[in-house]
Amino acid sequence: QQQVKQSPQSLIVQKGGISIINCAYENTAFDYFPWYQQFPGKGPALLIAIRPDVSEKKEGRFTISFNKSAKQFSLHIMDSQPGDSATYFCAATGFQKLVFGTGTRLLVSP
Amino acid sequence: DGGITQSPKYLFRKEGQNVTLSCEQNLNHDAMYWYRQDPGQGLRLIYYSQIVNDFQKGDIAEGYSVSREKKESFPLTVTSAQKNPTAFYLCASSITGTPSGELFFGEGSRLTVL
Numbered sequence: 710q711q712q713v714k715q716s717p718q719s720l721i722v723q724k725g726g727i728s729i730i731n732c733a734y735e736n737t738a739f740d741y742f743p744w745y746q747q748f749p750g751k752g753p754a755l756l757i758a759i760r761p762d763v764s765e766k767k768e769g770r771f772t773i774s775f776n777k778s779a780k781q782f783s784l785h786i787m788d789s790q791p792g793d794s795a796t797y798f799c800a801a802t803g804f805q806k807l808v809f810g811t812g813t814r815l816l817v818s819p
Numbered sequence: 820d821g822g823i824t825q826s827p828k829y830l831f832r833k834e835g836q837n838v839t840l841s842c843e844q845n846l847n848h849d850a851m852y853w854y855r856q857d858p859g860q861g862l863r864l865i866y867y868s869q870i871v872n873d874f875q876k877g878d879i880a881e882g883y884s885v886s887r888e889k890k891e892s893f894p895l896t897v898t899s900a901q902k903n904p905t906a907f908y909l910c911a912s913s914i915t916g917t918p919s920g921e922l923f924f925g926e927g928s929r930l931t932v933l
Contacts, residue, residue: 718859743921752823752909752924753862798861806877807922811861 713801715810722817728786730813732799735780739801739808744773744784747796747812756797757784789817821846825910825925832897832904832932840895840928842910849915851893852922855879856907865908868893869915897930905932 714733722728732742743758759766759773759782766773772785786793794817799810823844832838844851853865864877868887882901887893897904907929911922 715861745922750927752911752926753922754924755921758921806864806867809862811859 713799713808713810715799715813717813718811719814720816722786722789722815724789724791724817724819726789726817728784728789728793728815728817730784730797730799730815731781732783732810733779733781734801736801736803737780739803741802742773742775742782743800743802743807744771745798745800745809747798749795753798786815789815791817791819793817823910823912823923823925825908825928828926828928830928830930832930834932835899837896837898838930840897840908840910840930842893842895842925844891844893844910844912844923846912846914846923847890848912848923849890850913851887852911852913853877853883853885853893853895854909854911856909856927862909865895904930906930 716731744756745753746756747753757768757771759775761777764775770787775782796812796814798812801808826841850869852867854862856862863879865883866874866877866885868874871890874885874887884896907927909927910925913922
């Protein structure tokens with residue numbers, strides 16, 4: 710019940726395309742859903758986050774869509790750029806700790 | 820610059836040896852965390868500390884030990900009891916002990932057991 714399932718494991722998108730990463734959770738006690746971006750050899754950094762009382766949050770080219778009834782949320786990267794190539798982790802906060810998805814390795818081809 | 824400093828960045832260890840990974844933060848955060856990262860498994864919580872002189876086991880604490888004697892420091896010892904210690908280790912901190920989801924991570928320490 711504390712798991713967050715993330716897909717796909719890897720993703721290749723052409724420059725200018727839309728990257729979509731999906732996550733699903735089971736426990737309705739989760740109340741905060743961040744996305745982290747990690748470049749090779751570096752620690753993850755917070756990218757964007759959403760609370761379950763809103764269905765969408767947009768920051769620049771990055772958008773989180775949240776479906777509370779389906780217990781799913783997704784990250785959309787519009788106009789994907791080679792500099793977006795990184796590993797992306799969804800996460801959920803509950804039980805006083807953060808639970809991470811297994812990560813998606815995104816490669817944006819020039 | 821405020822942040823989290825992990826050292827060493829790379830570490831090699833022989834089987835049977837204990838090693839200690841350093842984590843220092845100057846963000847004045849109350850809570851600190853240690854995660855282990857393996858390919859395809861995401862980030863798994865080893866230990867966390869919400870206040871000085873107190874810490875709790877995470878999901879994979881066996882074979883690891885920590886201490887929190889100072890607010891800014893949270894070292895992790897990988898003991899010889901850890902069966903598969905080769906991994907990328909990440910230290911993180913958050914403002915309070917109940918994470919809002921915003922963790923600040925260091926750049927990691929990569930441990931290789933020879």
